[in-house]
Amino acid sequence: MSKSSKWLALMVVFALSLSALALVGCGETEEPAEEPTEEPAEEPAAADWKLVTPGTLTAGGEATYPPFELINDAGESEGFDVDLGKEIAMELGLEYEFKHYNFDALIVGLQTGAEFDMITSAMTIKPERALEIDFSDPYFDAGQILAVRMSDAYVTLDDLAGKKIGVQSGTTGEAYTRENAPADVTVVPFENILQAFQALQNGDVDGVVNDLPISEAIAADPAREVKVVGDVMSSEQYGIGVNKENAALRDAINDALAKIKDDGRYDAMIEKWFAAE
Amino acid sequence: MTEQAMVRIEDLHKSFGALEVLKGVDLEVARGEVVVILGPSGSGKSTMLRCVNRLEEPTSGRIFIENDEVTDHKTNINEIRARVGMVFQSFNLFPHLTAKSNVMLALRKVKKISKEEAEQIALEGLARVGLDDKADVYPIMLSGGQQQRVAIARALAMDPHVMLFDEVTSALDPELVREVLDVMKGLAKGGMTMLVVTHEMGFARDVASRAVFMDEGVIQEQGTPEEVFDNPQNERTKDFLGHIR
Amino acid sequence: MEGIIEYLESIKFVHLFMSPTIIWQSLPLLWKGFQAAAALLIVGYLLSLPAGLTAAFMKMSKNPIVRIPATFYIDFIRGTPLLVQILVIYFGFPLLMPGWREFATGPIGQISVAGIDMSQFVRAIAALVINSGAYLAEIFRAGIQSISKGQLEAARSLGMTTMQAMAYVIIPQTVRRILPTMMSEFILLFKDTALFFAVGIFELTLQARTIQARTFNMSPYIGAAGFYLMLTLPLGRLVAYLEAKLAVSETGREPENRQERKRRKAARAKEASA
Numbered sequence A: 001m002s003k004s005s006k007w008l009a010l011m012v013v014f015a016l017s018l019s020a021l022a023l024v025g026c027g028e029t030e031e032p033a034e035e036p037t038e039e040p041a042e043e044p045a046a047a048d049w050k051l052v053t054p055g056t057l058t059a060g061g062e063a064t065y066p067p068f069e070l071i072n073d074a075g076e077s078e079g080f081d082v083d084l085g086k087e088i089a090m091e092l093g094l095e096y097e098f099k100h101y102n103f104d105a106l107i108v109g110l111q112t113g114a115e116f117d118m119i120t121s122a123m124t125i126k127p128e129r130a131l132e133i134d135f136s137d138p139y140f141d142a143g144q145i146l147a148v149r150m151s152d153a154y155v156t157l158d159d160l161a162g163k164k165i166g167v168q169s170g171t172t173g174e175a176y177t178r179e180n181a182p183a184d185v186t187v188v189p190f191e192n193i194l195q196a197f198q199a200l201q202n203g204d205v206d207g208v209v210n211d212l213p214i215s216e217a218i219a220a221d222p223a224r225e226v227k228v229v230g231d232v233m234s235s236e237q238y239g240i241g242v243n244k245e246n247a248a249l250r251d252a253i254n255d256a257l258a259k260i261k262d263d264g265r266y267d268a269m270i271e272k273w274f275a276a277e
Numbered sequence B: 001m002t003e004q005a006m007v008r009i010e011d012l013h014k015s016f017g018a019l020e021v022l023k024g025v026d027l028e029v030a031r032g033e034v035v036v037i038l039g040p041s042g043s044g045k046s047t048m049l050r051c052v053n054r055l056e057e058p059t060s061g062r063i064f065i066e067n068d069e070v071t072d073h074k075t076n077i078n079e080i081r082a083r084v085g086m087v088f089q090s091f092n093l094f095p096h097l098t099a100k101s102n103v104m105l106a107l108r109k110v111k112k113i114s115k116e117e118a119e120q121i122a123l124e125g126l127a128r129v130g131l132d133d134k135a136d137v138y139p140i141m142l143s144g145g146q147q148q149r150v151a152i153a154r155a156l157a158m159d160p161h162v163m164l165f166d167e168v169t170s171a172l173d174p175e176l177v178r179e180v181l182d183v184m185k186g187l188a189k190g191g192m193t194m195l196v197v198t199h200e201m202g203f204a205r206d207v208a209s210r211a212v213f214m215d216e217g218v219i220q221e222q223g224t225p226e227e228v229f230d231n232p233q234n235e236r237t238k239d240f241l242g243h244i245r
Numbered sequence C: 001m002e003g004i005i006e007y008l009e010s011i012k013f014v015h016l017f018m019s020p021t022i023i024w025q026s027l028p029l030l031w032k033g034f035q036a037a038a039a040l041l042i043v044g045y046l047l048s049l050p051a052g053l054t055a056a057f058m059k060m061s062k063n064p065i066v067r068i069p070a071t072f073y074i075d076f077i078r079g080t081p082l083l084v085q086i087l088v089i090y091f092g093f094p095l096l097m098p099g100w101r102e103f104a105t106g107p108i109g110q111i112s113v114a115g116i117d118m119s120q121f122v123r124a125i126a127a128l129v130i131n132s133g134a135y136l137a138e139i140f141r142a143g144i145q146s147i148s149k150g151q152l153e154a155a156r157s158l159g160m161t162t163m164q165a166m167a168y169v170i171i172p173q174t175v176r177r178i179l180p181t182m183m184s185e186f187i188l189l190f191k192d193t194a195l196f197f198a199v200g201i202f203e204l205t206l207q208a209r210t211i212q213a214r215t216f217n218m219s220p221y222i223g224a225a226g227f228y229l230m231l232t233l234p235l236g237r238l239v240a241y242l243e244a245k246l247a248v249s250e251t252g253r254e255p256e257n258r259q260e261r262k263r264r265k266a267a268r269a270k271e272a273s274a
Helices: A003-037 A080-091 A103-112 A127-132 A172-180 A193-202 A212-219 A247-262 A265-274 B045-052 B077-082 B099-109 B115-128 B144-156 B174-189 B201-207 B225-230 B235-244 C002-010 C012-018 C020-060 C064-078 C082-096 C100-105 C118-146 C149-157 C162-199 C204-215 C219-251 C256-273
Strands: A056-061 A069-071 A095-100 A140-142 A144-149 A164-168 A186-190 A207-211 A226-229 A236-238 B007-016 B019-029 B034-038 B060-065 B084-087 B162-166 B193-197 B210-215 B218-223
Touching: A056 A080, A056 A103, A069 A080, A080 A095, A080 A247, A080 A265, A103 A127, A140 A212, A144 A172, A144 A193, A144 A212, A164 A172, A164 A193, A172 A186, A172 A207, A186 A193, A186 C204, A193 A207, A193 A212, A193 A226, A193 C082, A193 C100, A207 A212, A212 A226, A212 A265, A247 A265, B007 B045, B019 B045, B019 B060, B019 B218, B034 B045, B034 B201, B045 B060, B045 B162, B045 B193, B077 B084, B084 B144, B084 C149, B099 B115, B099 B144, B099 C162, B115 B144, B144 B174, B174 B193, B174 B201, B201 B225, B210 B225, B210 B235, B218 B225, B218 B235, C002 C012, C002 C020, C012 C219, C020 C064, C020 C118, C020 C162, C020 C204, C020 C219, C064 C118, C082 C100, C082 C118, C082 C162, C100 C118, C118 C162, C149 C162, C162 C204, C162 C219, C204 C219
Parallel strands: A056 A095, A164 A186, A164 A207, B034 B193, B034 B210, B084 B162, B162 B193
Antiparallel strands: A140 A236, A144 A207, A144 A226, B007 B019, B007 B060, B210 B218
């Protein structure tokens, strides 16, 4: 194939996909007109869910984020999100499975529709993410908090001017710090939050910005010799991620969440995983 | 013991694993003597020679060079080796050094002689083997005979009291053998004590003060070259000489 | 000029992977990353040489108390990923050292070496030396053992100690022979410095990654690749040249593939003229 014919081919593909998009767009505008003539609105039945493994609710999450999700000594996943997922699966009458994924890859993994049915990974509900996937109702209030070494007196991001702040790569913590820390702060991204805290302990960075509950849980371990300081820096909420084409599942999860919160199971989980505070 | 022997070997044994190569060798070499050691391959003659400066570790027995016991681990073997010259079948010149530097290296590093003096000795040594014009040439550019002569010059430069020659002409093309043997003859005439392992019968006849025939890890017979070559007593000697002729 | 750039940016692939604008803006940070990577490489490699030589001699020792630890070290390092070694050494080292944190946050630990804090630099160097030392040890050992036994015997028969024989006879010959392999290891080590992105050292790759995270664009990686190639391409050519030269000096003839190429060329010329 010559160069020009390659370009031609590319353009044809591009043009075709454009027109396909246009067609879909037209279809959407037509739909409201047709809907009333269809059968009347109804609660989505169980059959409407699409599941990766029939009969099983499969959850994805990065299990390096205690106490939300972690791998215990026996090699099993556990944590707040895992327990929550179990309860939801029970409400829906399904088996439950938790799969470990890199945080960076969770959204793409959900979109493929072949890896897992929902994301339970202490994921903050953010507009950019909501463009890609649906979120359930919020199930946890979190925010960014600064953690520093026990021996240091820093309280705010401004106190760390000229210093280094560790974050987990790709998290809201990274985005928040890049936006709000003084310009001469070096933001150091790590693969997971535990490495960032290890670096803080070792003196490689001088602060870590991360979700409040996790930082609090890590700081609760006296061996770490770190503390959380200052106020919560942004208000954030965690949600369960669901594929946009699986609205029936999202609604069912919301119903289940409401039930779990109402009947005290939610509080019991909080007690179990955040008792140290 | 009226005169101090240059080399004295007493009941030397050497085994490689289960294979016993030397089974009790006794030999005394007087100052100025040229001893030619003959024998079929595998007879242990090279191994014996290599035991003399402990390139091979003897299994048992004792070896003396002048007053010093080589086999005593308290003796400084490097000091002894510096006065025992050795020339190998495969020359073993240092390929990364010129002929002159080959000769100079041990003078500088072992004898700690100044550079100027070492250079002087090296050039004289190369002249002695007829190679003063090749002083700045690397070994790869020299013929086998020339390389072997540099190797002899290298050993001689250390001013050794005894020279060991281990089949030094075996790896040479026939037309190059003579130039090396001529150097050795010159050395012998100059009164150097020499132990020579060789197959060159002519050389042995002309130069040797004693011929030693080894087989099966022991000395079978020894005497003047005439005695051993013309009137061998031992059956193995007769057999060996019969094959050579 | 501006028109060309505008046109290039309008092509999605070009914009995403090799945007001239973003690469141009990345250059100062990438240059800093390159300096950091080069500093890690040069210091790490220079210190790996004595480490490798020591391990090589230990592995060649007849004494098992010396030999076995060296064998274990070499096998362990060569048999495990560098990334794992970096994580263990980088995060583990401070746990062994009481007062490490005070050192790291103190004036000495904060000294900047090509943009890397001293406290990070020493751990990175330790990881590189431990890793590269094992590879160099095997290169040295193979090289030394390829020198004929007669060389050592000749040196020893002249009264040299083993150390002297090694220093003046064996090692100089070995180095000539293994120089191309040693340089290949140098190139490999340079590319390996990229792994330090995982522990938050701002070498070339982490610099690129940070810009990438900000711009959602792959071009900084391509810019970083350019910096890597700046060093690896010329060095790679040099290795090939040295290898060919070595083949000529050792065998007195040209390497096979070059002979083959000449023969084919001659054959083709013949065909053409016929």
